[in-house]
Amino acid sequence: MNLDFTQIVPSIPYILEGIWVTIKIVLAAALLGFSLGIILALFKIGRVKVLTWLADAYTSVFRGTPLVLQLLIIYFGLPQLIGFEIDAYPAAVLAFGLNSAAYISEIIRAGILAVDKGQREASLALGIPYKRMMKDIILPQAMKNILPALMNEFITLTKESAVVTVIGAMDIMRRAYIVGGQTYRYFEPLILAGLIYYIMVIGLTLLGKAVERRMRKSD
Template sequence: MNQPNRRYIRILAMLACLLILLFTPLTGGLEGGKAAAEGSTLIMGTSPDYPPYEDVDAKGSGEIIGLDIDIAKAITEKLGYELEIRSMDFNGLIAALQTERVDFVMSGMSVTEERKQSVDFSDNYYQARNTIVSSADKPFKSMEELQGKRVGVQLGSTQEQAVEGLDATITRLNKIPDLIQELKSGRIDAAIVEDAVAAEYAGSNSGLALEYLPAGGDGYAIAFPKGSELTQAFNEQLAEMKASGELDAIIDKWFVDDDKTRSEAFLDFGILKGYVPYMLEGVYVTLLFTIVSALFGFIWGFILTLFKISKVTPLRWFATAYTSVFRGTPLLLQLTLIYFATPQLTGYDISALMSAGLAFGLNSAAYLSETIRGGILAVDRGQREAAMALGIPYKTTMIRIIMPQALRTILPALVNECVALLKESSLVSVIGVQDIMRRANIIQASEYRAFEALIFAGVIYYVLVLILTSLAKMLERRLRRSD
């Protein structure tokens, strides 16, 4: 039994080293919004799923492009700053400003009195109109006709506020493509969308009808943290760009007629041409995140297990309370708290990928600690008693005698946890991590079609899970042969 035990020790040592190597790149290279503002870089927050204002050039450079991006680049260049762009969900942009993760936000954001309570706004740079998007078979011509109907809006958008007084069933979703899909599937009767975006979707879907509503509000503007010194500087540059015609030239560049022929077929995987390399790049991010989370979760879960079986009462209490908290609260809540709260509590600007690895690792450890504890308790108690009688130290007993046998018992449960981590990794897209799911959503927004990119993403996940389970079976057979 001595040779297999040495193998286990080497495996654990290699896993620990791999965890350190993988985790190291996640901890550096990103500075906070406040820190960046003090140097030569400004960080802009945006939700790149709203063409033509912001989108990802998935077929080309992979960079975020659009009307808002060009305006931001022009202003920051005039002010002598470098521009860094951070991607995140639209409903997290205000929180990013308040926690100083970004210096300013441009994301087709309308000025409202409610938002003015939380952030400062620049002068407006574009005036958009709300548009009713409905089925061509049953179009709606006014807001009054939507009374008593099912209406969809983007969460956190000005359209959400536009329907506050409407006597209707309101559906709030994070992304415009999801709203259009809800409309096409018949779950809602109409959606309220900004005019340029609505026109793009109508051009791609002949079954949609548009009704432009009267312009109102203060238009789109740049958002800053309360009291930011950048507000006045940006306003001065916006005024100069309006006077010189530069702003109009940027707007005309992005608001041109799209003569691209779009397929009306229910499924047309031809639209994925050119996007495949972009999607496959997300595999690396997903696997990196999954490996880091799994290793961290296993190591920390093993430590928690030792706490739970320890004779030291405070350690048992801590491990029990920890497991209760992390199993009793949603993983998405833990992820967003770590991402947004860490800069405020510690002053450290934790990266999105590191936040995801930490949140999933901490959560996974709570479940794995119970799995590992069950495996240890399943080992015959007589072996521990025999080790004690022979004078073998407790640490040596656990590493060389108990854990190798426990691992054989819990291996299927460990594989299930890894599979769950791989699939649940899609949650990290809400904080802007460019994983497989996030990239599929970006393709949705670019092509105005819902299913093709999602099906392709599902195939990638399924293949990854098959590979993982095959490797686990090979390991299980090898462990059996070593008995």
């Protein structure tokens, strides 16, 4: 086996710098996806048929098409419509955030519907407004139930963020590919990139379990 990891040692700091690019994209996309996901979930369980249809259509489109296609449409196709180019970072955040919102909306919808109906009936009987009931009573209970699923979506988003390399964002994968081109050795830097992603996912998994245990104790 013609492997020599010593040749990429000088490039390790360069590849590691991509972690911060990945983290910035993932955090911004997760925030966008979570915020939009809540709105879509409320539309889906609401009584306004038009909003329910729009939310279901949105989810169907973003779950039914490849993420990389959505990213390429936003980065390469959208400038054709709006008349100016979009940088790689906002394009990635927008694509990942919109895509994640479709999945998160289904998770939140299921969590809301899993809350005991008696909670809603008691709130209405006490005259609590719908918005306040959802914000202070239903959603907090739903979040406790869906935390593992939300954490899993965040982990998936972290791994899928690697596709930003196709639009030139200088994330972990892109930097590993550049190092491979400079050294004519692709296996070693790509393995290093895989190890970095693996460590990040393990860290997120442990964080999720810690938060889950803390929430159980607070019950």
